[in-house]
Amino acid sequence: MNNIKIEPIKKQHHTEIRRIMKSLDKWFDENTLNSIVIDLKYHKGYTAKDKDNIVGFITYFVYEGIGNIGWIGVKQDYQNNKIGRKLIERIENDLKKDGINILQVYTLSDSVEYEPYEKTRKFYYNNGFKEYRRVKTNNPSCPEELYLRKQF
Numbered sequence: 001m002n003n004i005k006i007e008p009i010k011k012q013h014h015t016e017i018r019r020i021m022k023s024l025d026k027w028f029d030e031n032t033l034n035s036i037v038i039d040l041k042y043h044k045g046y047t048a049k050d051k052d053n054i055v056g057f058i059t060y061f062v063y064e065g066i067g068n069i070g071w072i073g074v075k076q077d078y079q080n081n082k083i084g085r086k087l088i089e090r091i092e093n094d095l096k097k098d099g100i101n102i103l104q105v106y107t108l109s110d111s112v113e114y115e116p117y118e119k120t121r122k123f124y125y126n127n128g129f130k131e132y133r134r135v136k137t138n139n140p141s142c143p144e145e146l147y148l149r150k151q152f
Helices: 011-023 030-039 083-097 115-126
Strands: 004-008 044-050 053-063 066-074 102-108 130-136 144-151
Touching: 004 083, 011 030, 011 053, 011 066, 030 066, 044 066, 044 083, 053 083, 066 083, 083 102, 102 115, 115 144
Parallel strands: 066 102
Antiparallel strands: 004 044, 044 053, 053 066, 102 144, 130 144
């Protein structure tokens, strides 16, 4: 896994990113698969490549002077190899260059017991994110959003 390269997302990567999301169906449903098509047109981001194969991706945007992770995913057989960490570090470097020192993300809160998102929250906590706020929603698949922030 030492030969993973982080590169900017290009339009020709969009289909493979969507394919990775589809393979991670415990995290991404049909609505998210449709949303990523639109979001990729507006978000900046990076892919993680093993040789010529995309094995992970991250997108981000800036809103009110704060960096926000839009989407992140790593193929299951590549998870737990610090690829997600490398992707986050790359966008942190971009944000620092622009004088931004906060990165946030939201995810399903722990008010819903769902093992895949327990792993997701653990991943963010292990990468320096801390709880920022919780928001109740009308979305049955995500009744409470957990906002996490990292200051750097």
